[in-house]
Amino acid sequence: MCILIVDDSMLNLAYFKQVLSEAGYSNIETAVSAEDALSRLGMSEGRVPRKAAAFDLILLDIVMPHMNGIEACRLIKSCPPYTDLPIIFLTGDRRHFKEAFGAGGMDFIEKGAPEYELLARVQSAIRLKKETDIRKSREIGLRKELQLAKRVQKTVLPPPLIESGIEIHAQYIQSDEVSGDMFYWTRIDEKRCGIMLIDVAGHGLSSALISMSVRSLLDGIVKRLSEPSRVYLELNRQVRSLFGGSRDSIYLTAIYLLIDEEAREIRYFNAGHPPALFLQADRKAQYLENTGVPLGIRKTIEGRGGICRYDAPGKILLYTDGLVETPRQSIRGGIADLEKYASRIRYLPNDRFAEKLAVLGQGKNDDVCIVSVQLN
Structure with a gap:
């Protein structure tokens, strides 16, 4: 289970990583910009990876220099390997919510919110990701079985x-x-x-x-x-x-x-x-x-x-x-x-x-x- 935290503030990165680590999440990576995050996902310079990087959740700041979090979210969600990857926005300004959810974000955490709220939202997102992965695995298995049945039927x-x-x-x-x-x-x-x-x-x-x-x-x-x-x-x-x-x-x-x-x-x-x-x-x-x-x-x-x-x-x-x-x-x-x-x-x-x-x-x-x- 791996979480990627993206924020241009080193202080925020340290805070979120510490809260998650104390709650038992050990595999945590950080990125200081949207471009850095895209590189970790294998999407730098417009590339489309054949296979998704091993992240189960992204915590993504909205307001960042160069490329903001909403634009980064839109790019990530348009990439086929990451359409089901949950993204939670980190923000101190509710004015961006409508656009952020429209870009594909599943939830938000207000900066300064209680730790229990952060952990509850993270836990919910990871549970959803796990259920989605199980469903997709079953669908792939079923598709293979149907393809085999099709070949058998034609024989x-x-x-x-x-x-x-x-x-x-x-x-x-x-x-x-x-x-x-x-x-x-x-x-x-x-x-x-x-x-x-x-x-x-x-x-x-x-x-x-x-x-x-x-x-x-x-x-x-x-x-x-x-x-x-x-x-x-x-x-x-x-x-x-x-x-x-x-x-x-x-x-x-x-x-x-x-x-x-x-x-x-x-x-x-x-x-x-x-x-x-x-x-x-x-x-x-x-x-x-x-x-x-x-x-x-x-x-x-x-x-x-x-x-x-x-x-x-x-x-x-x-x-x-x-x-x-x-x-x-x-x-x-x-x-x-x-x-x-x-x-x-x-x-x-x-x-x-x-x-x-x-x-x-x-x-x-x-x-x-x-x-x-x-x-x-």
Whole structure:
């Protein structure tokens, strides 16, 4: 614990140092000017230190020659390593208070005030500094954990699938370090492919944990059951089993496609998710609309699904609602705008098509996932 006292009066420096020393503060440094103080902080000649000097508190005189305490405080507080360093002003004139607090000072001590007042204010400032340091340390730790969680989350995302009959590419845009959105695809056999996009209600770490839990189930469920109606029922059962006892309402929207390249069929379920768009040349976009309620809302649901047949190449666009949510516009309006734009660029290679659409998701307040499926 280190205190820096800044005053152009040697008498004042000696007095404050003695009072603090007798109260048990042993690590005390003094500076005879604002410039001297800035040098101790590594800020002389306008430098910005990479790391803060080891001071927990500055007692700063206001009235000093050359640079006064208010100007020095303003410079210190504008330096990133010192934004949380408490500064208590030493003054014999209350006229400076408004400007001093505006510069970033947290408290003041009037010269000539009782010693107990000085010690009480110093103790309060150091306690605040300690609490701030603990909070910042926890924030740094949490940020590192979130970054690790983000890397882990990305490792479970499948790589692009590029085959003669089908191509799948995706874009993943997170509003937080981690996201409740998740996409998945797998080969079920030589002719069938399963593709799913899920969107857990909410944002941040809790949604990410839920999406990762659901992701861990998908390989077993999709490869074992494959048919949309059966996958829908089993996923709902599992979500209810995992999270049904929670006080909070936990649910997720999802869309799942079973693409049969031999039969040229797309069988699917849509559990409360925005409709997928099936885009083909010279044809109006087909909407793969809602077929059931979101997963986890009800214990008992009907395993209904939809079917879409195709006889020509096309693209299927899956996306989460973050892509089509715009202030002062309905979701339907956002989907209509997305359809127009996607139809105009559907001729692009599948990876470029997904990248172009991802630009629409930049700067959103919600997570955005985009999956583009090219049927050749």
